[in-house]
Amino acid sequence: DGGITQSPKYLFRKEGQNVTLSCEQNLNHDAMYWYRQDPGQGLRLIYYSQIVNDFQKGDIAEGYSVSREKKESFPLTVTSAQKNPTAFYLCASTRGQGNIQYFGAGTRLSVL
Amino acid sequence: EDQVTQSPEALRLQEGESSSLNCSYTVSGLRGLFWYRQDPGKGPEFLFTLYSAGEEKEKERLKATLTKKESFLHITAPKPEDSATYLCAVQDLIQGAQKLVFGQGTRLTINP
Numbered sequence: 001d002g003g004i005t006q007s008p009k010y011l012f013r014k015e016g017q018n019v020t021l022s023c024e025q026n027l028n029h030d031a032m033y034w035y036r037q038d039p040g041q042g043l044r045l046i047y048y049s050q051i052v053n054d055f056q057k058g059d060i061a062e063g064y065s066v067s068r069e070k071k072e073s074f075p076l077t078v079t080s081a082q083k084n085p086t087a088f089y090l091c092a093s094t095r096g097q098g099n100i101q102y103f104g105a106g107t108r109l110s111v112l
Numbered sequence: 113e114d115q116v117t118q119s120p121e122a123l124r125l126q127e128g129e130s131s132s133l134n135c136s137y138t139v140s141g142l143r144g145l146f147w148y149r150q151d152p153g154k155g156p157e158f159l160f161t162l163y164s165a166g167e168e169k170e171k172e173r174l175k176a177t178l179t180k181k182e183s184f185l186h187i188t189a190p191k192p193e194d195s196a197t198y199l200c201a202v203q204d205l206i207q208g209a210q211k212l213v214f215g216q217g218t219r220l221t222i223n224p
Binding site: 004006031040041042043044045048058088090094096099100101102103104105106108 | 116121146148153154155157158161199201210211212213214215216217
C-alpha cells in the first residue's frame with residue numbers, strides 16, 4: 001500500500017543532542033513538508049521541498065535542518081539550537097500545486 | 113498574512129445531536145480550503161477540499177460548505193466514532209509551492 005512512513009513513533013532527546021526524524025513516501029509525490037504541532041495549536045510549517053536537492057524554510061525553521069537527496073525521503077534534524085523541541089512532528093507530501101497534502105502518523109519528540 | 117480561526121475550541125454532543133463547526137479565514141486569494149480529521153496521536157486524515165464560495169461536499173454524516181469568509185463543517189446525527197479533532201486549513205502559494213495555514217482545530221466529543 002502507498003503511504004507516508006514516519007519513524008520512530010516516539011523519540012527522546014538529551015540536552016545538547018541532535019536527533020533526526022525519518023519520513024519516507026512511496027506515493028511518487030514531488031513535494032514534501034514538515035510541520036510541528038503543539039497542544040491546542042494548529043500545525044506550523046518548518047520546512048518544505050518541491051524537488052530533490054532543493055528545500056525552503058517555513059515559518060519556524062530556526063533550530064531545524066533538512067535534506068532531500070532522494071524523492072522518497074525528507075529527513076528532519078532537530079538540532080541542539082532548538083530550545084523547545086517537545087512537540088508532535090508531522091510529515092506530509094503532495095503531488096503538486098493545488099493537490100491534497102497527505103500526512104504520516106507523526107513522531108512525538110520529548111526532552112529528557 | 114493568512115489567518116484561520118476555528119470555533120468552538122471544543123464541543124460535546126450527544127449521539128444523534130446535529131451541530132456545526134466554524135472555520136473563519138482571511139487570505140489574500142483563496143486557492144483552496146481543506147478539512148482534515150485527526151485522531152489522538154495520529155496524523156491528520158483528509159476529508160474535503162473546497163475551492164469557491166457556494167461549493168458544498170458531503171461524506172457520510174459530514175457536509176462542508178464555503179462562503180467568502182468562512183467554512184462550516186456540518187455533522188448530522190453524529191456517532192461516537194465521529195469523535196476527533198477537526199482541522200481547517202487554507203491553501204496559499206509561496207514561490208509556486210502549496211502551503212497550508214491551519215486553524216487550531218475543534219475537538220469534538222460524541223457521547224453515547
